[in-house]
Amino acid sequence: MNAEDRRPKVNRVGSTAQRLAEKPYEKRVCRIECYPSCVQPGESYVGLSVEEWVDFIDEIGVEVQVVDGEINRGTPRFRSRMIPPYSNVDNDRLPRFLELAHQRGILILSYYPVIYTKPLKPLQPEWLMQFLDDGRPALENLGWFCFNSPYRDWLPEYLIEWLDNLDLDGFYFDDTNYGSHEERPFYPSCCCSYCEKLFREETGLEIPRKVDFDSLDFRHFVNWRYEKMKDFMHHLFRQIKAKHPDVILDMNSYIRPTADWSDGHPLNSFHLEDVGGYFFVETFRSLREPNFTAKVLRSTGTPFGLFRNVTQSLQGFGGAPYPDMFSPAIAGLAAIANGGAPCGNPFDGPTMLHKDTVKSVFSEFKKRVDYIKGDTVKYIALHYSQQNRDFRPSEIPKNTGQTYFHEIGQKDAYGAYEILNRSHLLFDFVLDERLNYETLSQYRLLFLSNSACLSDEQCEAIRRFVYEGGTLIATHETSLLDEFGRERGKFGISDVLGVEYRGTRGGTDDHGIIYVPQDAELSRNFGYVVCFYGQESAVSVLPDADIHVLCTRSCLEGERLLKDFDPRLDYDSFEPAITINHYGKGRAIYICGDVGGAYMNNPYPPLKRLIVDLVKQTPPPIEFEMPEAIEVTASRRSANELMVHLLNNPVPLLPWRITNREKHDAEMTTFLALREVNPIHNIRVRFNDFTVKSARLPLQGIDLDISGNAVATVIVPEVSLHEVLLVEY
Ligand SMILES: [Zn+2]
Incomplete structure (x- = not known):
């Protein structure tokens, strides 16, 4: 034998x-x-x-x-x-x-x-990864192998x-x-002899041995690693x-x-x-994050899971015995609402001390298994970008270990997400590789929240999207750099925006910014000024642009900008701050301030309302009247059926520097673990784009009335934790 x-x-x-x-x-x-x-x-x-x-x-x-x-x-x-x-x-x-x-x-x-x-280390030591020098002391390789x-x-x-x-x-x-x-951040790899040879063969370049974002070759290496x-x-x-x-x-x-x-x-x-294959992502920080991450994962097109660790703990014990169901349920339902599956272990154990919670959460998940898959209703595309993450100057401190690893990056995109998501405007993330005309043409509005790094091809896709009738909202330094973060010295899409870049305004640190509405309706809605705290660009209007100035920048300066404010005094610089340019069949709204980043600095409601007002100038296919607590997604479940998810997630937006892991894990799962979720009543849903035949809540077995003549309106009587609304059209 x-x-x-x-x-x-x-x-x-x-x-x-x-x-x-x-x-x-x-x-x-x-x-x-x-x-x-x-x-x-x-x-x-x-x-x-x-x-x-x-x-x-x-x-x-x-x-x-x-x-x-x-x-x-x-x-x-x-x-x-x-x-x-x-x-x-x-x-x-x-x-x-x-x-x-x-x-x-x-x-x-x-x-x-x-x-x-680990046990392969003594057998094949020559296969181990070799780390790049990132300024830290050298590290012993414990068994990390180069693929x-x-x-x-x-x-x-x-x-x-x-x-x-x-x-x-x-x-x-x-x-x-x-x-x-x-230990985070992990030491980046790899410059072993196998990688060195491969990198040279595939790019003609010498492999970098230290982290150096000033080097274009290094930036090529960063992208090469992803491909490998x-x-x-x-x-x-x-x-x-x-x-x-x-x-x-x-x-x-x-x-x-x-x-x-x-x-x-x-x-x-x-x-x-x-x-x-499948993939999943562990989400941390507050329970605002599962929906964000699930939306990103959905945008990849790969079937995904959304992983959550313990959501409720008790000091001295780790996971709390007899935990409440709200937090693990919301984490998992955020996955389901975005087309994914919950996974991980938000319960701890489980042991018999978690049994009732796990059972009730799992039974809620199982009721929804037929309401996961669907093609999203296309309205807004929000760009979320690897190019910006890696190469935009604002992100370099994070990329070189100068800021705390567990802080979020791309605050500007996160802030735009928060504004859109909690205003119930339907949107999908669009990643760099899908920022092309084929993808964009499915949407009505493209939101570029300080998307500084854009390739010429992406600029061309955006140009065509607007020319063919799409709406663009672009902020701050959008298109100022190419996909490797190299400066163009001007906007890549200035012709579309109708404005040209003239430099930073007010310095590169965050500061108080005051916009003065020029448009009659904006003045009615927002009063004399709209304020936020962030960064801004200076721009000038192109001579032949077909432009309308919605807001200008205030000329007020000093410590307390609005102390002794009096509208009879001069407070308007008349410099353009928000403009609309007509381009082809479409329109481009340019906002010179980084309003997404500013919203993360301070989620000031008038700033949010201003952005929502600009977005809604391009009519949404479905509109919702409901409190901020509700997160919504909508997709086509079949050829004639819409599926709307309404998730009651009252977790507040936390200051963005409150991360978790080493620093704030305990607060997230103790003080911020949900102890109650109050039901929300009489949510009004208006179907602008759909001739609605019937509407029902399958989880409750309730048929809903349809009212309204030109626009069908449905009232959802109650959402306790999560509801699915099915609409035949
Ligand atoms: Zn290697």
């Missing part, structure tokens, strides 16, 4: 394919990553037995569980030929757990840290061996960054699926508002759908 024949045969219950036929992965909305003692390696365990644990997760409604199929970053729990297994491998309880879970139809994925295989080395093929072979030896349904890939994996990361993940997924075609491969991505270039994750799509 050879070695292969002596290995124990894998005890398989049915197959992953059968379980997916019963219920596809995307419809499994009750996913949990947890590591109960009985499923962990080790000779003994505490608490529930494997049998009791499977009964427990079945009862609370788990459909997918992520377990640790490896030990301490890479040691296998089976007799591998590639890495020595741990000592107790022949008595491991994992196979029994897999057998029992599969008897209940539960999918089981194993955690695997993609770049981090441009032969590790690229070693890893899929190893993981195939796992699937040959354990009855797993797939992998949950963590540690997917391109660099070290201790995507290419490797595709390779990994393809290789594994070639042998195990039904396997679930779900990858942790770092596309969140605090991420920077160093992780090596593009703020563009990984396109994992091309290789049958």
